[in-house]
Amino acid sequence: MRVQQAVRDARHTEQALPGRGGLADSLRRVAGLQARAELSVGLPAHGAWRPCHDLLESPYLFTRWRADLATWLTTRHGTAPARTTASYIASWYLRVPAYVGALLLHHERRVPALRPEELALRIAAEGRPNPDGIAVLGESFYCLPSDPGSALPEATVVADDRALAAVLRARYTAHAARFVQAYREVSPLGARTLWAAATDALDSCLWWAGRDGGDEGAGVADAALVLESRFAPLTSASTLCTGTSAEGSLGWTRRRESCCFSYLLPGQHECAGCPRVRRVAGS
Template sequence: MTVPVRVTACDVTTPVAESVRRAAALPEGFEVRFGLPADREGWVTCAEFVGEPERFDRWRKELAEWLREQFGEAPDRTTAGYVMSWYLNVVGVLGGLLFHSARRVPSLRPADVAVKVATEGRPHTEGVALLSDEFACLPDDPAGNHPAATVVADETALAALLRARFAAHAAQFVGAFGPTVRLGRRMLWAAATDALDNAAWTAGRLCGDETAGVVDAALLLPAKLDPFTSASTLTATEDGWTRRRESCCFHFALPGTEACATCPRVC
């Protein structure tokens, strides 16, 4: 299936493209961009993933090969857990970064987002691209009169829109990925909850204000709102902020490993 990419030029100048460029300087070792490079090496649109679920199978097989080299085994639930978390997290980070740094919410439709999967070594996600110039913003946004802008009433409404757009994308992921793995629907939505909650927290840390990221997480997940499995689980400790995960990546199933400290199996 061929999926048309709406924007491929990296020199496009639109309000949301400028927001992405400013955010792109923040994550170290992770590429955030507007549009796709000409060669597209490693890049796959999310529409291609959800439209051709066998792409997830190929991704998991590549991961299984790497895990066997590193650990000697590659349990199916571990490859499923890794890919599930990687995919949802990069979509969440894209939305979380623009919400935190510019109070703008981009389109998160699968056709408007692409992910970059490493082609050497561990096949993890190492980049995300926005392919649409559509965005929502607040009334005081200087680009609120731009043709691609949709103005919403306040921060609560903007957070609700990001939550809805992420949920709509996650629903398509769950529908495509779910039948290919032995993970229940609750686990898949728990991973989506983790991705949205963690995206806000990550954006705050990257922008130099972790507490503001925690506040954003509370805006995005103020309560247990369907289809998400919980409100934000971020809590303050003597050592700083932490959060209890809702989902499991099944890293513990690998030889010689243990469950993560924030795994629901531990907490």
């Protein structure tokens, strides 16, 4: 971990330019290290972008989003169960703050504020209506003392990696709490289920940030750092562990806390690691 941190610090210092070095520079650097969504600095003029704050302030917008998903699922499967659409939308939304936070923690050792007012998402215009773009609208961030941008007015310095992990956990949980409160008004999912989905999103995104960037083990280590134990209302510590695939190879996997309800679609079955499978096996 010390070697990895030294490499990050050296790369970050080398790329920082006089008078720059803020969050926008970090976002531009990490954007090319992943392919899950377009990352933007500020709100682009093109595309159907929705500020997260607007969605949380007007939960009926989630209902419209679920209707679009229901149309897509019905075209493919002939049906769109309410719990399935509700779970998909919850997971997609929660990955927006989780993935931004995970990417910047992993690659830059920075954590943005992650407030709903400072994030926006773009829903894919064709095909599956999942978020295919994330925009970061704010400039403030938390960082380590060694960060070359630590003297910037928008930077808040914390003591070490452990403190930075705690900031990510707190900022993400604050955003997730606002989502849970808003989404419960318009979905059939309860608070426990939504907090389980929030836990899955954060744990998975920390893992993906490392894997997408070429160092899966470091992503797993970040997940263990941020979710070293259960921090309520999140429902568990990181559940990442080694496992054997169907082909017999050993690799990283995780036990899900929430169910996506894909098994309700015709011809579909429970996902690997689904909590429903564990409950049935233990009964």
